[in-house]
Amino acid sequence: MKVFVVLVLALASASAGLLPKSAPVHPRDRTPSISGRITNGKDAVAEQFPYQVGLSFSSSAGSWWCGGSVIGNTWVVTAAHCTDGASAVTIYFGATIRTSPKFTETVSSKDFIQHESYSSTLIRNDISLIKTPSVTFSSAVNKIALPAVASSYSTYAGETAVASGWGLTSDTATAVASHLQYTDLTVITNAVCQQTFGSLLVTGRNICVATPQGTSTCQGDSGGPLALNEKLIGITSFGSASGCQAGYPAAFTRVTYYLDWIKINSGISY
Known part of the structure; x- marks a missing residue:
């Protein structure tokens, strides 16, 4: 979905502060491969991230891989750019080795609740829910808590959060890395992030x-979790088209902004 040239042309008359200095791109779109892991991450141990799921989406146009987070016995949250255009998804629960989950469930797009105002052009409201058959929790498969509504006023700037997933190991990686990866990342202010991607x-x-x-x-890694103090604060949304290792910020959907939307659509309270 190379929408960013269109975005720049459409907004060419806007002030420089609105426009990205580095073109953004969803992690889903960087390469056609679904293999790999977080760049320069660490191997997760079994049951370290019981809320992490792998999502293998399919459509008439092809297939792609994303991550997601278990937030209830029958609900997974991911990015809207992951569900967009998909006809079905196979959910990999409890996997550390990507191809060896504890179990899988396949659901069709009728069980997707994609945000009704998702915009692929502005990468806005990049969040979806997936309704699943009821899952019994265990040490390998469990939910992650949502942040408290009071956290809506926190920027989290300076806090160290953890991201996990099976994204590419590097910008040149081609080989499959099957092990779940994680890394600690420091949250920055949106003002700093806007210096790269615009307001x-x-x-x-x-x-x-x-x-x-x-x-x-x-x-x-698209759609996967950013966690802080065992709570889900972000959903992997976009990074720089210059590459994962270019040193530009990575952006996530802010979960506290969507607490009411999640509650209305899933019944899960924060």
Whole structure:
């Protein structure tokens, strides 16, 4: 979905502060491969991230891989750009090795609740819910808590959060890395993030992190979790088209902005 040239042309008369200095791209879109992991991440141990799921989406146009988070016995949350255009998804529960989950469930798009105001052009409202058959929780498969509504007023800036997933190991990676990866990332202010992506893309709906030493989310991590103190604060949304290791910020959908939307659509309270 190379929508960013269109975005720049459409907004060419806008002030420079609105426009991205580095073109953004969803981690889903960087390469056609679904293999890999977080760049420069660490191997997760079994049951370290019981809320992490892998999502294998399919459509008439092809297939792609994303991440997601279990937030209830019958609900997974992911990014809207992951569900967009899909006809079905196979959910991999309890996997540390990507191809060896504890179990899988396949559901059709009728069980997707994609945000009704999702905009692929502005990368806005990048959040979806997936209704699943009821899952019995265990040490390997469990939910992650949502943040408290009071956290809506926190920027989280300076806090260290953890991202996990099966995205690419590097910008040049081609080989499959089957092990779930994670990395600690420092949250930055939206003002700093806007210096790269502009204020049209980075709003109060987002959280951004710094990506020093080439450590970042990458292709295949889309929709996956950013967690702080065992609570889900972000959903992997977009990074720089210059590459995962280019040192530009990575942006996430801010979960506190969507607490009411999640409650209305799933019944899950924060």
